[in-house]
Amino acid sequence: MPQSRSQRLGAIVLLVASLVGFAIALYAYFAPLTGVNGTLGALVAILANIALAVMALILPALKGNATRNVWRVLILLGLAGTFFAALLLHQGWICVAMVVGLIGLILDMVLANRATHPAQP
Amino acid sequence: MPTLRTTAQRLGTATALALFLTPLPLLAQDQNADQTASNAPEKASSQAASEQAASQQDTSKSVPLVPGTPTWDSFHGQLNAQKYSPLDQINADNVGNLKKTWEVHTGDVSDGSGELPPTVWSATPVFANDTLYIGTPFYRILALDPATGEQKWSFDTNSKLEALTQPALKSRGVAYWEAENPVEGKSCQKIVYLGTMDAQLFAVDANTGKKCSNFANNGVLNVNQWNDTNDKWPLSVLQPPTVVGDHLILGWAGNDWAFEQAPPGTVFSINARTGEREWTFHALPKDMREQSGTANVWTHMSADEENGLVYLPVSSPSPNYWGGNRTEKAPMATSTTALDVDTGEVVWSRQWVHHDVWDYDINSAPTLMDITVDGEKIPALVQATKQGFLFVVNRLTGEDVWPIEERPVPQGDGSVKGEKLAATQPFPTKPAPLLDQSEKPEIWGLADAVSFGQCSALWDKLTYEGMYTPPTTKGEGTLAYPDSAGGVQWGGVAYDPQSQTAIVNTSHIVQYVKLYGREAYEKADSGSGNEVGFSPQKGAPYGMRLKVARNWLGMPCWKPPFGELVALDMHTGDVKWRRPLGASQQYGFFMPESWGSPTIGGPAVTAGGVIFIGASMDAKLRAYSLETGEELWEDQAEAPAVANPAVYEYEGREYVVFIAGGNSILKDQVGDQVVAYALPKDDSE
Numbered sequence: 001m002p003q004s005r006s007q008r009l010g011a012i013v014l015l016v017a018s019l020v021g022f023a024i025a026l027y028a029y030f031a032p033l034t035g036v037n038g039t040l041g042a043l044v045a046i047l048a049n050i051a052l053a054v055m056a057l058i059l060p061a062l063k064g065n066a067t068r069n070v071w072r073v074l075i076l077l078g079l080a081g082t083f084f085a086a087l088l089l090h091q092g093w094i095c096v097a098m099v100v101g102l103i104g105l106i107l108d109m110v111l112a113n114r115a116t117h118p119a120q121p
Numbered sequence: 122m123p124t125l126r127t128t129a130q131r132l133g134t135a136t137a138l139a140l141f142l143t144p145l146p147l148l149a150q151d152q153n154a155d156q157t158a159s160n161a162p163e164k165a166s167s168q169a170a171s172e173q174a175a176s177q178q179d180t181s182k183s184v185p186l187v188p189g190t191p192t193w194d195s196f197h198g199q200l201n202a203q204k205y206s207p208l209d210q211i212n213a214d215n216v217g218n219l220k221k222t223w224e225v226h227t228g229d230v231s232d233g234s235g236e237l238p239p240t241v242w243s244a245t246p247v248f249a250n251d252t253l254y255i256g257t258p259f260y261r262i263l264a265l266d267p268a269t270g271e272q273k274w275s276f277d278t279n280s281k282l283e284a285l286t287q288p289a290l291k292s293r294g295v296a297y298w299e300a301e302n303p304v305e306g307k308s309c310q311k312i313v314y315l316g317t318m319d320a321q322l323f324a325v326d327a328n329t330g331k332k333c334s335n336f337a338n339n340g341v342l343n344v345n346q347w348n349d350t351n352d353k354w355p356l357s358v359l360q361p362p363t364v365v366g367d368h369l370i371l372g373w374a375g376n377d378w379a380f381e382q383a384p385p386g387t388v389f390s391i392n393a394r395t396g397e398r399e400w401t402f403h404a405l406p407k408d409m410r411e412q413s414g415t416a417n418v419w420t421h422m423s424a425d426e427e428n429g430l431v432y433l434p435v436s437s438p439s440p441n442y443w444g445g446n447r448t449e450k451a452p453m454a455t456s457t458t459a460l461d462v463d464t465g466e467v468v469w470s471r472q473w474v475h476h477d478v479w480d481y482d483i484n485s486a487p488t489l490m491d492i493t494v495d496g497e498k499i500p501a502l503v504q505a506t507k508q509g510f511l512f513v514v515n516r517l518t519g520e521d522v523w524p525i526e527e528r529p530v531p532q533g534d535g536s537v538k539g540e541k542l543a544a545t546q547p548f549p550t551k552p553a554p555l556l557d558q559s560e561k562p563e564i565w566g567l568a569d570a571v572s573f574g575q576c577s578a579l580w581d582k583l584t585y586e587g588m589y590t591p592p593t594t595k596g597e598g599t600l601a602y603p604d605s606a607g608g609v610q611w612g613g614v615a616y617d618p619q620s621q622t623a624i625v626n627t628s629h630i631v632q633y634v635k636l637y638g639r640e641a642y643e644k645a646d647s648g649s650g651n652e653v654g655f656s657p658q659k660g661a662p663y664g665m666r667l668k669v670a671r672n673w674l675g676m677p678c679w680k681p682p683f684g685e686l687v688a689l690d691m692h693t694g695d696v697k698w699r700r701p702l703g704a705s706q707q708y709g710f711f712m713p714e715s716w717g718s719p720t721i722g723g724p725a726v727t728a729g730g731v732i733f734i735g736a737s738m739d740a741k742l743r744a745y746s747l748e749t750g751e752e753l754w755e756d757q758a759e760a761p762a763v764a765n766p767a768v769y770e771y772e773g774r775e776y777v778v779f780i781a782g783g784n785s786i787l788k789d790q791v792g793d794q795v796v797a798y799a800l801p802k803d804d805s806e
Contacts, residue, residue: 040708
């Protein structure tokens with residue numbers, strides 16, 4: 001059963017955060033004097049954010065709690081790894097984006113849980 | 122018991138470190154590149170020193186050691202190599218407001234991925250004639266407006282961009298000379314000089330950028346005409362000449378580690394106007410020149426104009442890691458040698474390594490300073506070394522300021538045939554060594570743990586009986602701490618004459634060296650391309666391998682910090698403060714600043730109580746408090762700034778300029794950036 005818009009809110013937040021992270025990483029890689037321009041580390045951050053965005057897009061379409069939970073764990077690892085990489089790249093705004101992405105992931109879990117167990121009248 | 126948090130932190134750190142520390146190519150001659158010990162200046166030289174001092178009292182003109190006006194017209198700013206500016210518009214209180222005022226990209230850069238070799242650019246901008254002069258690694262001279270960076274003129278030597286003696290296209294910039302009384306309207310009263318890899322020295326008019334036709338052969342001096350022994354390669358003029366009066370004092374760079382024999386070290390005095398050779402200094406005794414070679418001067422020199430002395434930092438003889446072909450005395454190899462600038466005669470010489478088999482080239486100009494010790498004013502110099510020693514002697518006589526002791530050193534395991542090691546080596550008692558070389562450096566637990574004991578295993582296979590443990594053919598070889606990459610490099614020591622504080626950046630790098638008999642060498646360095654650190658020393662019975670002590674993840678096996686900035690009180694020789702300098706970086710990932718960074722380049726210090734320095738792997742430019750060592754300002758550069766910055770005043774505004782050119786010793790990051798900083802106009806007014 002397709003998710004309602006409110007149920008997809010978490011995934012949307014995650015998607016937006018990943019896209020923002022992607023844009024910042026892109027800037028860090030291509031703009032001069034970012035300290036990490038042209039480096040493998042910045043490239044990894046770009047790819048990680050792309051991967052997170054794709055995972056955010058797929059998340060609402062997944063069926064079955066087990067599959068969804070596995071997917072969420074993967075997203076969590078992606079967020080943590082990208083956060084850590086951004087920390088070492090001195091790209092604080094990517095860290096902020098990853099925290100927002102985490103909030104999106106938590107939202108996704110909470111809203112999904114509410115849909116499965118609606119509050120008693 | 123470790124908490125979850127600390128475990129996670131360690132794991133994270135380990136992950137990051139796995140990406141850290143580029144293989145540090147090794148520093149020999151900025152490349153990669155039976156002696157009875159004496160604890161006193163050369164005897165004959167002492168007499169000469171006394172005579173020199175006496176005659177100078179009668180004849181020399183008064184030239185203050187520290188220029189009366191702000192001066193930054195040579196590689197180390199001033200001939201005394203203090204890298205000191207009396208300017209104080211930028212000070213410890215306002216340096217945080219520093220802004221980039223202009224930036225120039227020369228275009229003369231190569232990362233080595235195309236047809237050109239990579240560039241290594243270790244130049245300091247020279248400020249003179251109301252112009253900023255820059256020499257590039259493509260062997261061009263640029264004359265820039267000091268306030269805007271706008272180009273006034275450029276001159277292209279059209280030198281072939283071939284790495285003839287070095288693994289990269291290298292330059293340390295230009296030198297500047299002007300006549301004592303320049304004649305208005307006459308050309309070449311002010312000259313800029315630039316040397317090339319193929320041993321040509323160009324002289325161009327500082328106002329127009331046109332070649333000076335009266336200098337040598339239409340403005341070009343072929344230095345290689347004097348390459349008459351073991352001339353396998355040209356005498357590369359990568360370091361600009363040291364200009365003392367009307368003399369250009371010129372050394373050159375060669376090609377270390379490749380062959381047993383090399384051209385023997387010579388320094389030339391050249392007439393600044395005509396290019397005529399005035400005298401030649403030979404660092405090696407005549408009978409050793411052909412069988413050995415080098416002991417050249419490949420870095421800058423310093424000079425005491427008032428006393429007519431030029432100070433030579435002399436490198437080690439060839440080959441660098443085996444001395445069986447040079448067992449005779451060579452007292453001026455690996456030395457600081459003072460010459461009479463007019464005649465080239467040796468006034469005094471102090472050898473800092475007897476029978477050098479570690480490539481401990483003296484690699485920076487000694488810093489000249491007047492210091493007050495126990496109430497006595499002493500005309501001194503400080504010679505920093507790769508070993509992390511600071512030798513302090515009277516610059517007129519070469520005698521100790523604080524005792525320099527000859528101490529017995531390890532005599533090896535006898536595995537190297539033909540070697541005849543020195544029984545003792547000189548150790549300064551003050552200042553204390555910048556790093557503790559007396560014992561095997563402590564293994565970094567983190568690096569050891571994540572490599573499952575690889576570092577411990579390596580340590581067990583390496584011989585170390587303190588510094589000066591000679592190379593061996595056994596096991597994995599000898600641990601070398603420091604070796605060619607460690608300690609102080611060509612940035613040398615800066616000095617604030619007001620507070621009598623010396624400032625120096627140092628690296629902590631552990632390497633290990635092994636000698637291979639010829640047959641074993643051919644087998645080990647089979648040419649498959651997988652071998653690292655091998656150099657043949659062709660002709661010698663031993664080839665060698667020199668590596669940085671890292672685990673399989675690339676992490677250093679020894680404990681941080683990997684580089685520091687140190688301030689010393691020269692009244693006492695004691696450390697005022699020391700702190701990690703910069704951050705290490707690999708693949709873009711920055712390591713914690715508490716670990717510091719290996720450093721190449723050096724500081725500048727100002728009367729505003731500020732130290733400016735680049736030099737670190739993270740390619741940042743920083744300002745520190747002279748008083749406390751606190752970091753006050755930083756900015757990101759295009760590549761590591763691997764020379765001293767320049768500080769000057771133009772039209773009432775103080776500027777600090779860095780060249781961010783990079784050096785593969787630190788990492789494979791190159792740049793072509795010249796960047797100037799000043800206070801916002803409101804602040805500077």
